[in-house]
Amino acid sequence: MMYLDNSATTKPFPEVLQSFMKVANDYFGNPSSLHGLGMQAERLLTQAREQIARLLEVKPTEVIFTSGGTEGNNLAIKGVAWQHQQRGRHMITTAIEHPSVTEACKQLEQLGFQVTYVPVDERGIVSPTHIEQALRDDTILVSVMHVNNEVGSIQPIEQIGMLLKKYPKVLFHVDGVQGAAKVPLHLKRANVDLYTISAHKFHGLKGAGVLYVREGVRLSPLLSGGAQEMQLRSGTENVAAIVAMAKALRLSVEKYHESSARLGEMKRALIERLQAIEGIVVHTPFEQSAPHIIHFSLEGVKSEAFVHELEKQHVYVSTTSACSSRKKAPSKTLLAMGVEKMRAERSIRISLSYEQQMEHIPIIVEAIERAYERLKIVARGTK
Amino acid sequence: MTYDHIVIRYGEMSTKGKNRLQFVRCLKRNIAKKLKHFPNIQIEALRDRMYVRLHHTPPQPVIEKLQEVFGIQSLSLALKTESDLEKIKEATLFFVKQFPHEGKTFKISARRADKQFPITTNELNYELGSYVLKNTTGLTVDVHHPDIDVRVEVRKEGTYITAYDVPGAGGLPVGTSGKAMLMLSGGIDSPVAGYLAMKRGLQIEAVHFFSPPFTSERAKQKVIDLAQRLTEFGGTIRLHIVPFTELQQAIYKQVPENCSLISTRRAMLRITDEIRKRENGLAIVTGESLGQVASQTLESMVVVNDVTTTPILRPLISMDKTEIIAIAERIGTHHISIRPYEDCCTIFTPKAPKTKPKKEKIIQYEQFLPLDEMIAETVARVETITLKPDQPLDELF
Numbered sequence: 001m002m003y004l005d006n007s008a009t010t011k012p013f014p015e016v017l018q019s020f021m022k023v024a025n026d027y028f029g030n031p032s033s034l035h036g037l038g039m040q041a042e043r044l045l046t047q048a049r050e051q052i053a054r055l056l057e058v059k060p061t062e063v064i065f066t067s068g069g070t071e072g073n074n075l076a077i078k079g080v081a082w083q084h085q086q087r088g089r090h091m092i093t094t095a096i097e098h099p100s101v102t103e104a105c106k107q108l109e110q111l112g113f114q115v116t117y118v119p120v121d122e123r124g125i126v127s128p129t130h131i132e133q134a135l136r137d138d139t140i141l142v143s144v145m146h147v148n149n150e151v152g153s154i155q156p157i158e159q160i161g162m163l164l165k166k167y168p169k170v171l172f173h174v175d176g177v178q179g180a181a182k183v184p185l186h187l188k189r190a191n192v193d194l195y196t197i198s199a200h201k202f203h204g205l206k207g208a209g210v211l212y213v214r215e216g217v218r219l220s221p222l223l224s225g226g227a228q229e230m231q232l233r234s235g236t237e238n239v240a241a242i243v244a245m246a247k248a249l250r251l252s253v254e255k256y257h258e259s260s261a262r263l264g265e266m267k268r269a270l271i272e273r274l275q276a277i278e279g280i281v282v283h284t285p286f287e288q289s290a291p292h293i294i295h296f297s298l299e300g301v302k303s304e305a306f307v308h309e310l311e312k313q314h315v316y317v318s319t320t321s322a323c324s325s326r327k328k329a330p331s332k333t334l335l336a337m338g339v340e341k342m343r344a345e346r347s348i349r350i351s352l353s354y355e356q357q358m359e360h361i362p363i364i365v366e367a368i369e370r371a372y373e374r375l376k377i378v379a380r381g382t383k
Numbered sequence: 384m385t386y387d388h389i390v391i392r393y394g395e396m397s398t399k400g401k402n403r404l405q406f407v408r409c410l411k412r413n414i415a416k417k418l419k420h421f422p423n424i425q426i427e428a429l430r431d432r433m434y435v436r437l438h439h440t441p442p443q444p445v446i447e448k449l450q451e452v453f454g455i456q457s458l459s460l461a462l463k464t465e466s467d468l469e470k471i472k473e474a475t476l477f478f479v480k481q482f483p484h485e486g487k488t489f490k491i492s493a494r495r496a497d498k499q500f501p502i503t504t505n506e507l508n509y510e511l512g513s514y515v516l517k518n519t520t521g522l523t524v525d526v527h528h529p530d531i532d533v534r535v536e537v538r539k540e541g542t543y544i545t546a547y548d549v550p551g552a553g554g555l556p557v558g559t560s561g562k563a564m565l566m567l568s569g570g571i572d573s574p575v576a577g578y579l580a581m582k583r584g585l586q587i588e589a590v591h592f593f594s595p596p597f598t599s600e601r602a603k604q605k606v607i608d609l610a611q612r613l614t615e616f617g618g619t620i621r622l623h624i625v626p627f628t629e630l631q632q633a634i635y636k637q638v639p640e641n642c643s644l645i646s647t648r649r650a651m652l653r654i655t656d657e658i659r660k661r662e663n664g665l666a667i668v669t670g671e672s673l674g675q676v677a678s679q680t681l682e683s684m685v686v687v688n689d690v691t692t693t694p695i696l697r698p699l700i701s702m703d704k705t706e707i708i709a710i711a712e713r714i715g716t717h718h719i720s721i722r723p724y725e726d727c728c729t730i731f732t733p734k735a736p737k738t739k740p741k742k743e744k745i746i747q748y749e750q751f752l753p754l755d756e757m758i759a760e761t762v763a764r765v766e767t768i769t770l771k772p773d774q775p776l777d778e779l780f
Contacts, residue, residue, distance in 0.1 A: 019779045039600050044779065051780050061718050247780050 002315045002364065006201075007149055007178060007293055007351035013203045016248045020205060024240035031237055032226065041239050048246035055249050056195075058187055058212055064229045065242050068209035069177040070100040071222075072196030073143075075211050075233065076173040077104040079219030080141045080194070081113060087169065088138030089113045094126045094155070095336035096148050101175055105143075123285035124153035124337045128160045141171050146179035150320055150333040150349060151284045152267075152293025154183055161191030171217060177201055181252035182260070183290050193217045197249075199241065203353075204248030208241035255354040263291035263352055266361060270294050270350070273365045277372065281343065283334055295331075297339070297347040301375045306348060309371040315364065318349050386462045386481070389445060390543055391433035394456025394553060403430065410454040410556040416618055417448050420773065434461075434543075446549055451615050453582050454559075455551030461543040468502060471535065471542050472514045478544045479515050479522070479533060488525035489515070493535045500537045511535060555584030557617045562586040563666040563696065564659045566651065567622070569606045569726040572670030572699055574613060574716040575707050579698035580668040581617040588662055589613075589620055590655045592627040594730060602724035607768065609719050614772040616714070623658050624766045627651075630757050631731070638748040640733045645740045646749055648678050648687045650758065656691045657762045666694040672707065673700050677736035686742045 003011065012020075023044060029037030031045050046060075053060040066072045081091070093105055095117045105115040116134040120126045131142060142164060144155050157174055164172050173194040179185060180197040187195055195212040199205055213219060213232065225234025256263075271282045271294060279299035298306060303319040310317055320331040330344035350364070391414075396406045411428040414435075418424055423438040424445065435445065442460050449458055464474035479489065493507035502510065511533075512524060536543045565577040567589040577587050591606045603624065610622045630650055638646045655667055671679045678687065688695060699707055711717035 022779060034599070036600060039604070042601070043604060047777065047780060059718060061721075243779055250780065 002360065002367075004350045004352060004356075004364070005316050005318045006353040007349065008318055009200045009206070010203045010353055012200075012205055012244070013248055013251050015251065016204055016244045019247050020240045020244040023243045027239065031239060032228065044239055044243050045237055048242045051246040052210060052249055055253055056187060056210075056212060059215060061230065062212055062215055064211045064213055064232050065237055066196075066209045066211050066233055067207055067238070068200070069098070069175070069196055069198035072177075072198070072209050072211040073098065073100040073173075073175055074104050075219065075222050076194040076196060077101065077141065077143060078108065078222060079232070080171050080173070081108050082220035083218050084140045084171075085113075088136075088140045090116070090136050090138045091141045091143065092116045092118060092131060092134045092139060093143040094118050094120060094145070096120050096124060096126075096150070096153075096333040097143065097145055098149055098175055098177065101143055101145070120153075120333075120336050122337050123288065124148055124151045124283070124333055125285070125288060126155055126160075128156050128163055131160055132163050135167060135170065139167075139170050141173060143173040143175065145175040145177075146185055147176075147183055147290040147293070148333055149178045150293075150331050150347075151295040151337070152178075152290040152351075153285055154179070154288050154290060157185055157192065158190040161189075165191055178293070179290065181249060182256050182292055187212060187214075194219075199245035199248055202248055202252040204245040205241045208238055208245040210245070252354075259354040260291050262358065263354070263356070266352060266356060266358060267291050267294055269358075269361050270364065273361065274368065277369060279372070279376075280368075283337065283339060283347065292352040294350040294352075295334075295347060296350075297334070297343040298372060299343075299346070301346060301372065303346045303348055305375055306346075306371060309375055310367060313367045313371065315367045318351075320347060320349060386460070386478075387437045387439070388461040388463050388543065389435040389437065389442065389449065390459050390461045390545060391435065391449065391551070392456045392458070393431065393433070393454065394551070396454060396555065406454070406556060406559050407433075409559050410452070413452055413454070413556050413558070413618065414449065416772075417452050418445060421445060450549065450552060452556075453552050453554040453584065453616065454556035456553060457548040457551050459545035459548050461545045463541050463543055466497065466500060466537050466539070466542045468510065471507075471537070471544075472511060474542070474544055475511045475533060475535060476515055476518050478546070479519065479531065482531055482546070484519060484531065485521040487521075487530040488523050488528070489531040489533060490524060490526045490529040491515070491533050491535060494537065496536060496538045499539075507535065507537070552582065552616070554582035557581050557584060558586050560584030560586075561666075562588065562662070562664045563668050564623075564655050564662070564664045565589045565668045566655055566670070567591050567606055567610060568670070569602055569609065569720065569724070570670070571704075571711050571717060571720040572672060572675075572707055574609045574670075574720065575710045575714070576668055576670035576698045577613050578616060578710065578714050578716070580696060581613070585666075585668070585696075587613065587617055587620055587668070588658075588664060589622045590625060590658055591622060592625045592631075592651055592654075592726075594628045594631050595626075597628065597631075597730045598725055601722070602726050605719060605722050605724055606726075607770070609716055611770050611774065612714070612716050612719060614770050618772060620770050621662075622768045622770060624768065625651075625654055625658075625761060626764050626766075627654075627761065630761050633752055633757065635731055637752050638745075641735055641737045642740055642745055642748060643731070644678055644733060644736045645683060645686055645745055648683075649690050649745070649749070650754065652687055652695075653690050653754075653758050654762055656693050657758065658765060659693060661762075666696050667691075668696045668698065670699055671697045672702055672704070675704065677738045680738045682739040683737075686740050686745055689742055 027040050029041040031042035049060045049063045118130045171193045174192050176195045177198045181202045193214045197210050199208040223234045275282050282296045284295045331347045334344035421440050423440050425436040427434045462478050464470045491508045491511045493504050534545050563585045565587045567573045589610045610620050614620050634646045
């Protein structure tokens with residue numbers, strides 16, 4: 001089996017599963033309970049928080065545990081909106097964000113907020129100048145993803161962070177779900193105020209994530225309740241998944257640090273090989289893109305059929321992002337990059353993990369060629 | 384030519400006359416312990432400098448570790464070459480070219496530690512400066528406010544070229560000033576007091592007063608975590624946990640409410656002093672800041688201090704809370720200290736504690752208590768934990 005859908009979710013590390021089971025079984029206490037079992041659970045939570053803070057190079061008090069990427073993005077965006085609506089009701093984001101950002105913004109628009117969706121260039125990269133031009137007196141938040149989940153383009157977070165230094169009243173949120181552990185980003189240097197990550201994208205488990213909230217940034221919580229997580233996220237903490245996430249992040253940072261050069265080389269090799277196939281256009285930019293995502297489109301073949309055809313060869317890929325693929329909508333990112341609708345509907349995403357090796361490239365390329373050939377014949381036959 | 388050295392400058396230690404060698408040895412030992420996870424590095428200690436040879440170890444993590452070692456004034460990454468004019472010229476040029484130098488200004492600050500080197504400092508400045516000028520474009524000289532100050536230090540064993548200094552933690556190597564007991568409560572102040580005591584070369588053993596069930600296991604764990612954090616600066620720390628419940632309750636029964644805090648403090652100091660004697664310490668360190676709370680007025684200090692003649696060091700005595708918090712944040716104890724658990728000083732706090740207690744009165748109240756026996760009995764039940772830096776990772780993480 002060749003699992004190439006790591007941007008949708010990753011396989012948990014075995015060590016991570018061990019931690020999860022041990023914590024779920026032995027330390028099941030509620031971290032808020034006063035007794036010893038509660039204390040043990042709370043201690044694990046503290047250790048997890050410290051380890052994650054160390055890996056992200058931030059303070060432990062800046063790490064808020066959430067249920068994952070969608071919650072983190074919603075908490076960041078709506079939390080800023082509710083907290084700072086007196087100051088202003090305008091936000092800036094890009095045309096290529098994940099639905100958990102875009103839809104949160106849309107919801108806010110219905111409630112009277114104004115949102116500017118800054119376009120991207122043909123590589124799928126937003127320009128810091130365009131962000132700056134969109135700023136208004138009543139702008140309270142700029143939200144830009146680090147690595148695009150569909151084509152893998154890396155956004156100029158550091159440059160945007162630098163320019164936002166001149167606008168201290170504008171908060172800066174970065175959706176780091178695809179970039180975490182894979183593409184280096186120094187949150188303090190990049191002047192980031194809020195940063196979302198999700199455990200299951202780096203070989204942890206579903207149901208745990210982190211929102212980094214820089215010290216001094218005030219948010220309004222989304223959930224009312226027992227005031228856990230520094231009053232920002234009520235609800236009994238998912239201790240086992242959080243401990244597992246701390247371990248997954250440590251192992252991922254190590255593994256991707258080792259394999260990042262190799263993955264980058266594999267990405268470039270795959271892009272070159274795929275581009276050579278007639279009817280295939282690669283949309284992932286050669287430079288300034290994450291080492292693990294390759295996005296391409298196929299002429300004359302429906303992408304859903306292609307996914308299933310590849311699956312017959314035990315190669316698992318996806319059409320656009322996992323969230324959008326069920327809607328069979330064209331890739332939003334590709335449309336924003338100026339790709340024609342026909343192509344944007346026929347696109348395929350390969351996303352690698354640290355496990356893939358150079359020698360897998362011919363296997364992947366051949367599987368794609370074979371599947372494409374078969375489907376092309378069918379397509380012609382039905383015409 | 385290797386860009387593979389870290390130069391360590393000692394600062395204050397250089398004034399220590401005949402004891403200097405002892406200071407240098409101690410510092411070298413502390414550095415070796417701190418860097419034990421970097422197998423390839425090599426430390427060379429001279430009387431006025433130390434060099435860490437990296438042998439291809441990435442410098443940044445090593446520098447970060449070294450910044451937590453007391454006794455180091457400053458550090459710089461250095462290029463080493465042979466002490467030969469032509470070699471030095473080449474190396475200086477290579478060094479300058481490492482930096483973005485277009486449109487920048489520079490100066491050469493040569494020093495001759497080896498006075499036998501045939502070229503004088505001024506000649507060397509001139510020779511190297513003109514060589515660099517000739518072989519670069521867009522770089523000009525500014526001897527007053529240069530962008531790049533290239534320091535060339537000619538020594539017998541080689542010439543070291545450095546540009547930027549990273550500040551060290553300052554102070555004296557831990558262990559060169561003897562041993563003291565730190566009264567560690569779990570608040571913001573006492574870990575900072577411990578840090579500053581270690582900065583002046585003291586080795587620390589911590590004493591914590593634990594009053595279960597009035598103070599929780601969480602409060603105890605907090606103190607363990609604080610002491611653990613302090614091991615990063617001072618190496619191994621022994622933490623003595625004093626079971627204080629019975630004695631504290633006895634005092635609260637006997638002594639009037641508004642004086643009970645002072646009596647408790649006196650008992651704590653006596654117990655700490657007993658542990659100090661047993662562990663061969665020379666002094667006691669506290670996190671007191673003059674006038675911060677009722678027990679820290681000068682009048683209260685007089686009454687509390689009366690139980691011992693052991694020197695009590697109060698590194699925070701003249702600091703404001705905001706200054707203390709700033710240090711606590713910098714040394715990474717603040718986020719632990721602010722965990723919201725009560726310690727033995729915050730339970731049973733009287734509503735209006737005396738700020739100007741009378742010693743005679745307190746002694747009179749206390750004489751109805753068998754304090755000597757109770758203290759001896761408490762000290763006998765002290766639990767000691769040894770904390771070492773770089774705890775191995777819990778298998779769960």
